[in-house]
Amino acid sequence: MHILVMGAGVVGVTSAWFLRQAGHDVTVVDRQGRAGVETSYANGGQISVSHAEPWANPSAPLKVLKWLSQPDAPLLFRLRMDPAQWLWGLKFLTQCTSGRAAWNIRQMVNLGIYSRSTLQALRTELGLEYDQLEKGILHFYTSEKEFEAAREPTRIMQDLGCDRQVIDADRALELEPALAPIRNRIAGATYTREDESGDARKFTQALAAKAEAAGVEFLYDTEVVGFEGTRDRILGVGTIDSEGAHRTLRMDSYVLSMGSYSAHFARKLGFSLNIYPAKGYSITAPVKDEEAAFQVSLTDDEYKLVYSRLGNRLRVAGTAELNGYDRDLNLVRCNAIVRRASEIMPDAAHWGQSEFWTGLRPATPSNVPYIGKSRVSNLYLNTGHGTLGWTHSCGSAAALADIVSGRTPELEFDFTGV
CATH class of the missing domain: 3.30.9.10 (D-Amino Acid Oxidase, subunit A, domain 2)
Structure with missing residues (x-):
C-alpha cells in the first residue's frame, strides 16, 4: 500500500519509519525545508x-x-x-x-511506557545520537x-x-x-x-535520514492545500510547492500528523478534532x-x-x-x-x-492524543499529542503501523474512532 504522511515533525517522521518497516511505500509531505523544524524544533527534550x-x-x-x-x-x-x-x-x-483524570493518566502512562521502550529499541537498532x-x-x-x-x-x-x-x-x-x-x-x-531526555529535532532529522535511505520519499517545501474525494474517502491531496506549482498526490491511504493544524484539515474532510x-x-x-x-x-x-x-x-x-x-x-x-x-x-x-x-x-482537552482510523475510510490519525509528542512519538507510530497493517497493537490504549 502507498501511504502519504502529512507532516514531518517527530510524530510524522516516526510514523513514516514504522509504516515503511511494516512494508508500505511511504511519502511524507511538509511545508518546511526539512524535518523537525516547527513544534519539534526546541521542545523541552x-x-x-x-x-x-x-x-x-x-x-x-x-x-x-x-x-x-x-x-x-x-x-x-x-x-x-x-x-x-x-x-x-x-x-x-x-x-x-x-475519575476522568485517572482514566486519562492510565492512557498516557500506558502509551508512555510502550513508547519509551520502542524508542530505546529503535535507538539501539539504528545507532541514533541526539544528545x-x-x-x-x-x-x-x-x-x-x-x-x-x-x-x-x-x-x-x-x-x-x-x-x-x-x-x-x-x-x-x-x-x-x-x-x-x-x-x-x-x-x-x-x-x-x-x-530520559534528548534533542527531539536532532532525533527527528536523524530518523528522517534513515527513513529516506530505507526508501521513504520526502517532499519538503510543499504545503497541503486541500483534498479531492467523497465524504468517506480521499482520492487525492492537493499541494503547492515553494515555486507555486500545484500537484495532486494520489495514494492508497493517508496519515494526518500536522500538529495543531490537524483540526483545520479535519474540518475540510467533514469531521471535527478537538485540538x-x-x-x-x-x-x-x-x-x-x-x-x-x-x-x-x-x-x-x-x-x-x-x-x-x-x-x-x-x-x-x-x-x-x-x-x-x-x-x-x-x-x-x-x-x-x-x-x-x-x-x-x-x-x-x-x-x-x-x-x-x-x-x-x-x-486535546484530555491530553490524550488521537491515534488510529478516522471516519474517512482511508485516513488515519496520529496527532494531538500536546506537550508529549516527543515522549509518545515512537509508540504512537508503532501502534499506528500495526493498525494500518491490520494487526492488533501491543498497546492497551483507547484508540480513536472519530
Missing part, C-alpha cells in the same frame, strides 16, 4: 512517562481562573471570539473530575501543597507500572546536586529512573559552569517548566498559552522562564545568552 498527570484535573479550574490575570502564568487562556477555543475549554472542564541522557527525570516541588497534591497521581502511575518514587529533599540533592541553591525551598520530589494550539516557549542557553549545571532532567512542577541537558546546552521549556494560531514571541513569557531558571541555578548557564523559541503544541 524529555521522554517523560512520569509527566502523565493531565492539565485537566480537579485542581485545574481554580488555578486557571487565578492565572487569567497573570501574563506569565503556566497555563494561560487568552479569551478570544473563537468558537473552537470555547468548545475546547468547555470540554476541558468536563475532564477535570477525578540523549538516560539519567531519569526528577520532579521537584517548592510548594508543600503541590507536593502533597502529587502523591495521588504518583500512586496511580505506580499502579500502572511507572516507577515514579516519592523522595525527600535530601535524596533529590543526592540525585542532582545542581539544585543546591534552592535546597531550603524544596518541599519534596519524585524521581523516575527510567525516563487547539497550546503555545509553548523554551529557552536554550550555553553551559557556564559544569559543576553547577544539571545532568538529571528536571521538572519544576509549581512553574510547569522542564529542564534538559543537551550536550553543552541547557534547555528550559514550558508554559501553555491558548491564544489561537498566533506565533509571535512573547518576551514577557520568555523572560519569566529566564528569571525562574536563573533563580533556581544561577551559575549553570549563561542565561543572558538564551535563545528564545515558541511553538504551537496540538493539545
Whole structure:
C-alpha cells in the first residue's frame, strides 16, 4: 500500500519509519525545508512517562481562573471570539473530575511506557545520537501543597507500572546536586529512573535520514492545500510547492500528523478534532559552569517548566498559552522562564545568552492524543499529542503501523474512532 504522511515533525517522521518497516511505500509531505523544524524544533527534550498527570484535573479550574490575570502564568487562556477555543475549554472542564483524570493518566502512562521502550529499541537498532541522557527525570516541588497534591497521581502511575518514587529533599540533592541553591525551598520530589531526555529535532532529522535511505520519499517545501474525494474517502491531496506549482498526490491511504493544524484539515474532510494550539516557549542557553549545571532532567512542577541537558546546552521549556494560531514571541513569557531558571541555578548557564523559541503544541482537552482510523475510510490519525509528542512519538507510530497493517497493537490504549 502507498501511504502519504502529512507532516514531518517527530510524530510524522516516526510514523513514516514504522509504516515503511511494516512494508508500505511511504511519502511524507511538509511545508518546511526539512524535518523537525516547527513544534519539534526546541521542545523541552524529555521522554517523560512520569509527566502523565493531565492539565485537566480537579485542581485545574481554580488555578486557571487565578492565572487569567497573570501574563506569565503556566497555563494561560487568552479569551478570544473563537468558537473552537470555547468548545475546547468547555470540554476541558468536563475532564477535570477525578475519575476522568485517572482514566486519562492510565492512557498516557500506558502509551508512555510502550513508547519509551520502542524508542530505546529503535535507538539501539539504528545507532541514533541526539544528545540523549538516560539519567531519569526528577520532579521537584517548592510548594508543600503541590507536593502533597502529587502523591495521588504518583500512586496511580505506580499502579500502572511507572516507577515514579516519592523522595525527600535530601535524596533529590543526592540525585542532582545542581539544585543546591534552592535546597531550603524544596518541599519534596519524585524521581523516575527510567525516563530520559534528548534533542527531539536532532532525533527527528536523524530518523528522517534513515527513513529516506530505507526508501521513504520526502517532499519538503510543499504545503497541503486541500483534498479531492467523497465524504468517506480521499482520492487525492492537493499541494503547492515553494515555486507555486500545484500537484495532486494520489495514494492508497493517508496519515494526518500536522500538529495543531490537524483540526483545520479535519474540518475540510467533514469531521471535527478537538485540538487547539497550546503555545509553548523554551529557552536554550550555553553551559557556564559544569559543576553547577544539571545532568538529571528536571521538572519544576509549581512553574510547569522542564529542564534538559543537551550536550553543552541547557534547555528550559514550558508554559501553555491558548491564544489561537498566533506565533509571535512573547518576551514577557520568555523572560519569566529566564528569571525562574536563573533563580533556581544561577551559575549553570549563561542565561543572558538564551535563545528564545515558541511553538504551537496540538493539545486535546484530555491530553490524550488521537491515534488510529478516522471516519474517512482511508485516513488515519496520529496527532494531538500536546506537550508529549516527543515522549509518545515512537509508540504512537508503532501502534499506528500495526493498525494500518491490520494487526492488533501491543498497546492497551483507547484508540480513536472519530
